[in-house]
Amino acid sequence: MIFKRFMKKPEIVEKIPENNNSYLSCVMIVLNEVKHDSRVKKCAKALQKANCDVKIFGLSQDKEQQGVKWVEIQGIPTLLFPNPKFTILSSAVRIYTWKYVTQGLLAAMWKYISIEQPDFIHTHDFHSLIIGKELSLRLKKEGQDVKWVHDFHEYVKGLDGLDDEIKELSLTEEKESILHADYLTTVSPTLSTALRNDYDLKKEPTVLYNAPNRSNLNLDYDLTIRKKLNLPTDIELGVYIGGISEFRGLHTLIGAMPLVPHLHIALVTETKGKYMDSLIESAKELGCYDRLHILPYVDSTEITSFIRDATFGIHPMTRYGNAEVALPNKLFDYIHAKIPVIVSNCTTMEQFVNKWKIGLVFEAENVNELGNTIKKLLKERAKFTENINDEILDIFSWETSEELLKSIYLDMIRKLEGEVNNIGNSFIEGWVNKTDFKSYERVAVFHKKEMISQLKLQNIIEKDSNKKKTDFSILLPEKYHDSVKREYEVRLLPRGNILENGKITAMFEEKFPIDGKFEGVVNNKITGWIKLKNYDYPTGVAIYYNSKYVCSGAADIILEEKPGCLGFSINLPELYRDGKARKYWVKTNPWDIEINGSPQILKFD
Incomplete structure (x- = not known):
């Protein structure tokens, strides 16, 4: 490998301010940019609702980024780490790049994990498995009572498109790591069973279906997919949402379009590249390009509302190892939009669709059979739509998975x-x-x-x-x-x-036992005093910026001019000493009683 050489400024590693009203703390790790990963964001939001202070460690795709970048994604504090692969100019063997990336991120994340000292580490997908194992073991060796939860998104043994050496290494890491996890979750019952059998687990990983919230569906959502395409209601519209690759089988769908002459197909995706270009070229050659529509990404919280006036949803996935155990989130998005589905005969999808009678199944990569299946569904659509009822929507909703995730966390603590x-x-x-x-x-x-x-x-x-x-x-x-x-x-x-x-x-008497004053700033420190009348309890103060906890300190300065009162002088973390004006509150610690004089707009150098 050949590496870029560049000068790095010394990195100041500082604890991110936490939510002081949270009971638990969790660092979630995923090796992507986070913003388009609905499952990771939903897991983080679920834990936030359970009063867990959650931070996500993600992986930036910005080639120019050299330092760690702190952003907020849908209300979730997120650290995006620079991607080590961008420091490699060339690599003859992909596995060396893979090892370099994981080891580089492990070293970078350790600096922050060791400061955060979370109660839980929650890793996602096979890329982060070895990182979760190593970070949790290091914390435990230092005496930290940390729990490690890992969520399996894919069946690595069945990832036929993965580089052979990377696949072999990933399976080795999986074997070495899986028994170290305190709790395992995954996306489908079939994958859960496969993992238990492969590693002789005492318990199958708990299934958290990657479904949307029922509450996401908004019947008043204005710009639906049909309106965006300006298609009248008598035009049949099939929709596919998500990433596109040859394994997803979209070439079969494009090939079937001439067999259903008036059918329009919409692909809601961010995917670009050679395979996507080949689909467009095929549609032009087959004379159906005017009925093919490619639309940009829609946020996961809006997708069910967006596609609810489509005729059906489709997933024409090809058959391979991971496909057989997959229960993709797009399937749940379709049924929560209350549109029937067409899927290829990958085992778990086929079983799901047939059990609930919510659509039809065709033989993967069989263009003629897909054409006939679409025609049949269009004739019988009403009966499939009728089967999308409250029972299936409740069972396969994120509200249900969210409660299960909360109980998993609580069951791991005393x-x-x-x-x-x-x-x-x-x-x-x-x-x-x-x-x-x-x-x-x-x-x-x-x-x-x-x-x-x-x-x-x-x-x-x-x-x-x-x-x-x-x-x-x-x-x-x-x-x-x-x-x-x-x-x-x-x-x-x-x-x-x-x-x-x-x-x-x-009932409590009107005479309140605490008095105090948030005076302001002296010598670049937040200062003031508190007094606890007629009681002898040790007290301090906590500083807040808006609703976010910043830091705390003791009230232990004896004030001769204020008998019975204790003063405080608190130095804020470096993050807040940037010359920017902010609104601060001071509260007692413990009890979180707001002190007179709060809030004040202050700035610190």
Whole structure:
């Protein structure tokens, strides 16, 4: 291999600000640009909803990018790492490039993982398997209680188009890594069974169907595919969505178009290249190019609304190893758009379509049979559409997969127990049956199903030497100190179980026990003071930029001019010392009580 030589500036590796309201933290790893990977984004959003602080580590395709780039993709903090392959000018053997990329990314990602110290590492697809194994083992060796989840998107043994040496290496990595994972998930039951059989797993990987949210379908969506193409409703329109390659079998579909003379076909894809050019050329030669439409990518959250007025959806995949176990997301997109489907006779797709009677199956790469199948479906479309009912849409929806994913995470962490044993004038007090808390374990108070206060158990400073349990005191926000009786629930997070005596009815006196002031900036630091009246609990402060947690620090400066008050002077992370004006809040730590003087618009050099 020949490598480019370039000068790199020293890289400052700094922890990305986390959401301080999150219970768990997760770094998700996928070796693509993330933005078009609907499964990765859906997994990340699902965990965010479960109060998990999620960051994605992805792979940039920008040849000019040299440093790590921090972006936000649909509300998910994402680090895009420069692609090591772009530093190679030439390579005689592709496997060397493959090894160079994975080892380069492993080294680059370790710098950030070691700082983030996540509770979970969640890797996607076979490219990142070895990275997930190595990163999780390194963290465990350092004493970090990290769990590693891996999601199999493909059946590597069946990837017939993959370079032979890369395939062999990937299978070796798979064999060496799979038993190290704490939990495995995948995309179809057939693939799950194949993996269990191949590696003698004690348990089949859990299937998370790569389906859209039912709520994505918007019947008021204006620019549907038919409207975009300006096609009247009496024109039959078949649609294919997603990436295009010879293995996807689109040449069979183009070949069948002359057999159904009035049929229009739309390909919703970003794919370009020789194979795509050959499809266009074939359509011109067959005299049906005027009925072939190529449309750009539509976001996964809008695709079902976009294609809902098509006549049918199609996936003419050729038969090969991975195709036999695949249950592609486009299949679920079609049925959530409530249009029937036509698929080739790849085993898992055929079984799915026939079981639910939602369309028809044809012999892969058989042009004449596909033509006849399309004609039959057009005649019988109504009965297939009728079978796309609430049962199938509920079972194969992301809402269902999302709940399953949340339960997977929660089942991997311990369940705390505890009791509420006192309700004072200002505090709810109790105990928890552990003393060695994880960073994500908390006690929280809920009112009308809304969390109104929380305490990070790791932040409790012990006042006695009880080795079996830990006492806690949790303070409600000032607006609840109004002498009004309310019903509350005290829960342990993240499992959400209610403490013994945790369902309470209480009122809190109007005299709020905390006073304080966010003064502003002194010597480029956030400064102020707090006072806890008539109570002796150690306190500090946490800094927020909008709703994002920035950092925290102690309130431990004795102020002679303010008896009973403790001052704070907090230096912000380098990320925020860039001269830009931002709006900051200061809250107590623990309890997250906003201090007077918040918010303020400040800038730091």
